[in-house]
Amino acid sequence: MTERDIMNEELFRYVPAELSELFSRSVYSYKIVRDLRDYLTHLKPGGDCEEVEQGVWISRSAKVASTAIIYPPAIICEGAEIRHCAYIRGSVYIGRGAVAGNSTELKNAVLLDDAKAPHFNYVGDSVLGKGAHMGAGAITSNLKSTGGEVIIRAVEDIRTGTRKLGAMIGDGAEIGCGTVLNPGTVIGRESIVYPLLSVRGTVAPYSIMKDKDTVVRRRDCI
Numbered sequence: 268m269t270e271r272d273i274m275n276e277e278l279f280r281y282v283p284a285e286l287s288e289l290f291s292r293s294v295y296s297y298k299i300v301r302d303l304r305d306y307l308t309h310l311k312p313g314g315d316c317e318e319v320e321q322g323v324w325i326s327r328s329a330k331v332a333s334t335a336i337i338y339p340p341a342i343i344c345e346g347a348e349i350r351h352c353a354y355i356r357g358s359v360y361i362g363r364g365a366v367a368g369n370s371t372e373l374k375n376a377v378l379l380d381d382a383k384a385p386h387f388n389y390v391g392d393s394v395l396g397k398g399a400h401m402g403a404g405a406i407t408s409n410l411k412s413t414g415g416e417v418i419i420r421a422v423e424d425i426r427t428g429t430r431k432l433g434a435m436i437g438d439g440a441e442i443g444c445g446t447v448l449n450p451g452t453v454i455g456r457e458s459i460v461y462p463l464l465s466v467r468g469t470v471a472p473y474s475i476m477k478d479k480d481t482v483v484r485r486r487d488c489i
Contacts, residue, residue: 275299277472278437278456279379281397283344283362285312286377296435297419297427297451300392303375304358307340314345335367350385362397376433393433393448396456402444407433409450417451420468427451437472457485 274294275282282290289299289306308322316324322339325331331349338357343349346364353367356374361367365378368385375392378384382395386403393407409431411417417432419425434448437456442448444462454460455472470476473485 278435278453279394279396280438280456281380283380285310286360286379295419295425296394296453297417297425297429297432299377299394300375300432301429303360303377304340307342307358307360310340310342312342312344316342316344344380365395375431379438391433392431393435395436396438396440398439399436399442400440401436401442402446402462404445405442405448406446407448407452409433411450419451419453421453459485 275290275296279290289302292298292302312324315327317327319325323337323341325343326345328345329343329347332351334351335349335353337355340357341355341359343361344363347361348366350368352370354372358375359373360377362378362380362382364381366383366385367373371384371388373390376390377394379395379397381398384390384401388401389406391407391409414430417427417429419427432451434452434454436454439457440454441459443460446460446462447465449465449467452466453469455470455474458470458472458474460466460476464478470482474482475485476482
C-alpha cells in the first residue's frame with residue numbers, strides 16, 4: 268500500500284459538507300481524530316438537527332433507542348439509527364443513514380454516511396468511510412499494549428505522535444465478524460477482511476484479506 272493510498276482523499280471520497288474543513292486540514296486521518304472533539308464542539312449542523320441537550324444534536328428523522336446513552340459533543344444525522352444500549356461516549360459524528368447498533372460503543376469517532384457498526388462493536392479514535400460495515404463483534408483497538416506511540420505501518424512508517432489511534436476504514440470496506448483492527452490499521456476502500464483476524468498495518472484498496480499472509484485483489488473490482 269503506497270503512502271498516497273492512506274491519504275484522506277483516497278480513503279474517503281464522500282465527505283459531507285459540514286466535515287469538509289476537518290478532513291481538509293490534513294492528508295492523514297489520524298489528525299482528524301486528534302481534532303475531532305474541538306471541531307464538533309463548535310459545529311452547528313444544519314438540516315433538521317436539533318440540540319436536544321448541550322452539545323448533542325439529533326436529527327428529527329433519526330431513530331434513537333430510549334436505552335442509548337449519548338454524551339456530548341455528538342451529532343446524529345438524518346436517517347441514522349442508534350439502537351438498544353448503544354453507548355456514545357462523546358466526540359462522535361454519525362452520518363446520514365449510519366448505524367450504531369446493539370451494545371456498540373463509539374468514542375471519538377466518525378461514521379460517515381451509511382457506515383454501520385451494528386452489533387457489539389467498539390469503535391474508538393477511528394473513522395469509518397461511507398458505506399463501511401463492521402461485522403458483529405469486530406473492534407478497533409486504539410491503544411498499544413505497551414502504551415507507546417501509534418505508528419502507521421505503510422511503505423514508510425508514519426509517526427502519529429499519539430498514544431490513542433484506532434483504524435481508518437475506507438469507503439465501502441467490509442470488516443468480518445470478530446476481527447480486531449490493531450492501533451493505526453488502515454483498510455483501503457472497498458476491501459474485505461475475513462472474520463476472526465487480527466489485522467495490523469495496511470490493506471490496499473480493492474483487496475480481500477483472507478489471513479495475515481494472504482491478501483488478494485478483488486476480482487469484481489478489477
